[in-house]
Amino acid sequence: MTILKDVLGELFAMFVADVRITTAILAIIAVTAILMDLAGVSALVAGGFLLAGCLLTVIVGVLGAAR
Amino acid sequence: MTEWSTAVPAVSAAFLASSVEVVEAFTIILVVAVLRGWRPALLGTAAALALLAAIVVILGPLLGYVPLSLLQLVIGVMLLLFGIGWLRKASLRAAGVIPLHDENAIFAKESAQLSEEAKRNKTSLDWIAGIAAFKAVLLEGLEVVFIVIAVGAGRGLLWPASLGAAAACALVLVAGGIAHRPLSRVPENTLKFAVAVMLSAFGVFWTGEGLGIDWPGHDLALPVFAALFLAVGLLAATLVRRRTEGTAT
Numbered sequence: 001m002t003i004l005k006d007v008l009g010e011l012f013a014m015f016v017a018d019v020r021i022t023t024a025i026l027a028i029i030a031v032t033a034i035l036m037d038l039a040g041v042s043a044l045v046a047g048g049f050l051l052a053g054c055l056l057t058v059i060v061g062v063l064g065a066a067r
Numbered sequence: 068m069t070e071w072s073t074a075v076p077a078v079s080a081a082f083l084a085s086s087v088e089v090v091e092a093f094t095i096i097l098v099v100a101v102l103r104g105w106r107p108a109l110l111g112t113a114a115a116l117a118l119l120a121a122i123v124v125i126l127g128p129l130l131g132y133v134p135l136s137l138l139q140l141v142i143g144v145m146l147l148l149f150g151i152g153w154l155r156k157a158s159l160r161a162a163g164v165i166p167l168h169d170e171n172a173i174f175a176k177e178s179a180q181l182s183e184e185a186k187r188n189k190t191s192l193d194w195i196a197g198i199a200a201f202k203a204v205l206l207e208g209l210e211v212v213f214i215v216i217a218v219g220a221g222r223g224l225l226w227p228a229s230l231g232a233a234a235a236c237a238l239v240l241v242a243g244g245i246a247h248r249p250l251s252r253v254p255e256n257t258l259k260f261a262v263a264v265m266l267s268a269f270g271v272f273w274t275g276e277g278l279g280i281d282w283p284g285h286d287l288a289l290p291v292f293a294a295l296f297l298a299v300g301l302l303a304a305t306l307v308r309r310r311t312e313g314t315a316t
Contacts, residue, residue: 003202010206014213015145017152025147033278047280051271051292054147055299058267061155062303066164066310 021061028053073286076293077218078231080265084214085235087258088207093243094170095203098177103196111200119208123216130220140277142217143270149213150266150296157260158300162307168255174248214262218269264300268292 016022032050035041100108130138159165177199184195211232219228271292275282282288 003198003205006202006206007209010209014210015148015152018155021151021155022148025151026144029144029147029274029278032274036278036280043278043280044283046278047275047282050275050278050280051295054151054267054271055295058151058154058158058296058299059303059306061151062158062162062300062307065155065159066162066307 018061018065020064021057024057024060025054028057073222073289074224074227076265076269076289077222077224078227080218080262080269081211081215081228081231082235083258084262084266085211085232086239087255087262088211089236089239090170090243090255091168091173092203092207093239094174095177096200097243097248098174098181099196099200102178102181103193107193107197108200111197111202112204114197115201115204115208118205119212123212126216127225130216136277136279138220138277139273142220143273143275143277145213145270146217146266147270147274149217150263150268150270153259153263154267154296154300157256157263158304159307160256161260161301161304163311164307170255214266217266260297260300264293264296267296 028050032046032053035046035049036043096108096112099111133141156165160167181196181199215228215232216225219225268289272282272289284291
């Protein structure tokens with residue numbers, strides 16, 4: 001049971017190392033999809049938003065954690 | 068036909084990520100081998116490798132039934148969560164906020180823990196040691212399996228990525244077997260930084276493709292994304308280091 005618990009914990013930690021970063025990334029992806037499908041924004045602009053959002057998440061995540 | 072602009076980053080990411088994970092697992096295997104001999108260490112390792120192989124053999128063929136765009140989207144999202152998490156940690160380590168991974172310290176800590184456990188449970192020392200090796204290989208191996216599938220599945224590169232991972236395992240085990248001590252001189256954070264950059268770049272690429280974005284330059288967009296993530300990771304580490312130095316003076 002301990003091994004199973006450790007494996008599940010490891011899998012969870014792999015993708016949710018920091019709840020705020022995970023939430024931010026999922027929100028950026030959701031907004032990208034909405035921009036493309038509902039707002040009719042061109043795929044290239046939506047792609048730029050996705051990339052810029054992820055890059056910004058790295059900076060904000062590192063600066064926030066160091067505070 | 069294999070696109071080299073995708074294959075090279077995929078194989079490199081699998082190789083580097085596996086190197087880091089195998090170095091960490093090797094430290095625990097060595098603790099077990101030094102304290103209880105190679106038999107429980109190798110049995111625990113072999114059992115974990117068999118379980119990992121079973122996971123790959125069972126899950127691998129199922130991936131073929133998932134529509135490509137859905138597969139790219141799911142893997143892309145997972146890569147972003149995993150890659151950006153690693154990049155954040157590697158930047159914080161590079162800035163000196165989080166201490167670097169010290170294999171010698173981990174070796175000492177795990178040795179003490181296993182000795183303590185053995186004192187409390189004298190009847191099954193080999194069993195406890197074998198389980199410790201099994202857990203270490205399984206937990207680190209799961210990350211390797213995920214990375215291999217994630218960087219390989221989107222473009223039919225599972226075999227090249229697997230070979231990259233296998234080469235890293237062989238290299239680390241041979242080096243560890245010769246050195247017969249924790250591989251503390253491996254620049255783990257630099258490797259993790261490089262892997263995180265590549266995984267984040269793959270994450271944006273696959274997520275975009277899964278959503279229907281046709282990236283300019285197609286596969287050549289990958290190295291551009293990687294360069295941007297590298298620049299941002301280094302910039303974040305520099306900003307934090309400057310702020311820390313400014314506070315200290």
